[in-house]
Amino acid sequence: MADLPDGEEAPKDGALPNPDVSGGLSAYVHVPFCAVRCGYCDFNTYTNLDFGPGASTSDFPESLVREIALSRGVLRGGEAAPLIDTVFFGGGTPTMLAPKQLGSVLAALNAAFGLREGAEATTEANPESVDREGLFRLADAGFTRVSFGMQSAVESVLTTLDRRHTPGQVGRAVGWAREAGLDVSVDLIYGAPGETMGQWRRSIEAAIALEPDHLSAYALTVEPGTKMGAQAARGVIQLPDPDELADKYEAADEAFEAAGYRWYEISNWARGGRECRHNRVYWGGGNWWGYGPGAHSHINGTRFWNVKHPLAYARRVAAGESPAAAREVLMASEIADEAVMLGVRMREGIEIPRFVRAETTAGLVADGLLDGRAAVAGRIVLTLRGRLLADAVTRRLWEDLEG
Numbered sequence: 215m216a217d218l219p220d221g222e223e224a225p226k227d228g229a230l231p232n233p234d235v236s237g238g239l240s241a242y243v244h245v246p247f248c249a250v251r252c253g254y255c256d257f258n259t260y261t262n263l264d265f266g267p268g269a270s271t272s273d274f275p276e277s278l279v280r281e282i283a284l285s286r287g288v289l290r291g292g293e294a295a296p297l298i299d300t301v302f303f304g305g306g307t308p309t310m311l312a313p314k315q316l317g318s319v320l321a322a323l324n325a326a327f328g329l330r331e332g333a334e335a336t337t338e339a340n341p342e343s344v345d346r347e348g349l350f351r352l353a354d355a356g357f358t359r360v361s362f363g364m365q366s367a368v369e370s371v372l373t374t375l376d377r378r379h380t381p382g383q384v385g386r387a388v389g390w391a392r393e394a395g396l397d398v399s400v401d402l403i404y405g406a407p408g409e410t411m412g413q414w415r416r417s418i419e420a421a422i423a424l425e426p427d428h429l430s431a432y433a434l435t436v437e438p439g440t441k442m443g444a445q446a447a448r449g450v451i452q453l454p455d456p457d458e459l460a461d462k463y464e465a466a467d468e469a470f471e472a473a474g475y476r477w478y479e480i481s482n483w484a485r486g487g488r489e490c491r492h493n494r495v496y497w498g499g500g501n502w503w504g505y506g507p508g509a510h511s512h513i514n515g516t517r518f519w520n521v522k523h524p525l526a527y528a529r530r531v532a533a534g535e536s537p538a539a540a541r542e543v544l545m546a547s548e549i550a551d552e553a554v555m556l557g558v559r560m561r562e563g564i565e566i567p568r569f570v571r572a573e574t575t576a577g578l579v580a581d582g583l584l585d586g587r588a589a590v591a592g593r594i595v596l597t598l599r600g601r602l603l604a605d606a607v608t609r610r611l612w613e614d615l616e617g
């Protein structure tokens with residue numbers, strides 16, 4: 215599991231340099247439990263479901279509610295009108311908790327800050343971890359959206375990824391979610407060891423056939439600390455080469471766009487304007503509080519992140535202390551760096567920052583990475599080739615900031 219970054223000490227009472235969120239707030243809720251750990255997964259999650267008081271699936275929501283109370287004491291704003299625009303429950307597997315438990319945490323956020331009219335409330339769900347009644351209960355509790363970890367429609371690829379669901383379970387879960395009135399997103403992963411182009415195309419077609427509102431497609435990343443990382447290091451599995459990943463991305467983009475899904479961020483497509491508003495808050499440098507073990511927050515240029523272990527987290531919040539492990543107060547230059555990195559990944563791109571030299575933009579256009587017409591109009595907008603090399607584009611823009 216990835217280590218937390220270093221940082222300065224975070225105050226025990228959670229105090230922040232600028233706690234004013236009267237412009238709006240988003241909430242991320244991390245549920246760190248899974249039935250099994252998938253071999254590729256580097257997220258902060260555990261298959262032990264009971265670490266002790268406040269850190270078991272049965273009483274974990276109480277710990278979250280304590281952190282919500284702490285955050286209400288720290289943040290300013292929302293005294294006169296509701297504050298929260300978007301909520302996202304992620305994991306781990308949030309649906310390891312019962313709908314009633316998830317609903318109680320959403321209700322605690324609403325009681326503390328108020329959910330605005332039309333607020334977006336998403337939960338991630340593994341397809342095998344939900345049933346029809348549960349999805350109706352989630353909708354009744356105020357959830358508006360569910361994001362299913364489909365990953366692939368091919369049984370052998372699902373096995374390689376250690377997934378426990380069958381392709382058929384995804385279709386059923388999506389159908390129930392839609393009946394319950396929830397917006398639906400599905401996540402796919404491409405580039406699993408041994409996955410052929412034909413298999414990936416089957417997954418793309420199957421995902422489109424489900425008619426979700428939103429699709430995400432991620433290239434498999436293999437981190438050293440994971441089971442798959444160890445297998446790759448031993449040479450037991452072969453990781454895909456960048457050209458194959460690029461071909462798979464292009465195949466997905468072409469099929470999604472043809473089916474009416476517009477890309478709005480490199481790995482995300484939506485139709486009918488059903489983009490994930492919560493993700494836009496992250497990418498736009500907005501304010502969000504991340505609740506739960508290992509969750510990261512950003513409030514007005516201060517980042518902080520919670521202790522990772524569920525029991526350490528539960529003990530902190532039970533003692534009335536902030537669960538933050540450390541924090542970082544960003545300098546203006548770091549905020550600018552980040553705005554470039556995140557902004558270029560969006561369909562609309564960014565205004566050409568003042569520090570970027572004209573030759574740099576012209577070079578990126580000549581290399582086919584930036585849209586020439588947009589550049590003339592003063593914007594950095596990636597071409598399809600640019601989307602495949604977005605990190606390299608960001609590095610070339612950053613060089614001007616440093617130079």
Ligand SMILES: C[S@@+](CC[C@H](N)C(=O)[O-])C[C@H]1O[C@@H](n2cnc3c(N)ncnc32)[C@H](O)[C@@H]1O
Pocket residue numbers: 254255256257304305306307308338339340341362363364365401402403432433434435436437
């Ligand atoms: C953190 S998972 C949580 C959702 C849920 N537990 C699941 O797996 O379906 C969110 C999404 O991240 C993606 N993901 C996780 N690990 C990844 C990896 N190593 N490479 C690419 N995508 C990954 C998967 O598509 C997954 O659906």
Ligand code: SF4
Pocket residue numbers: 247248249250251252255256257259305306307340363
């Ligand atoms: S189910 Fe999701 S969060 Fe859990 S181990 Fe697998 S990918 Fe990670």
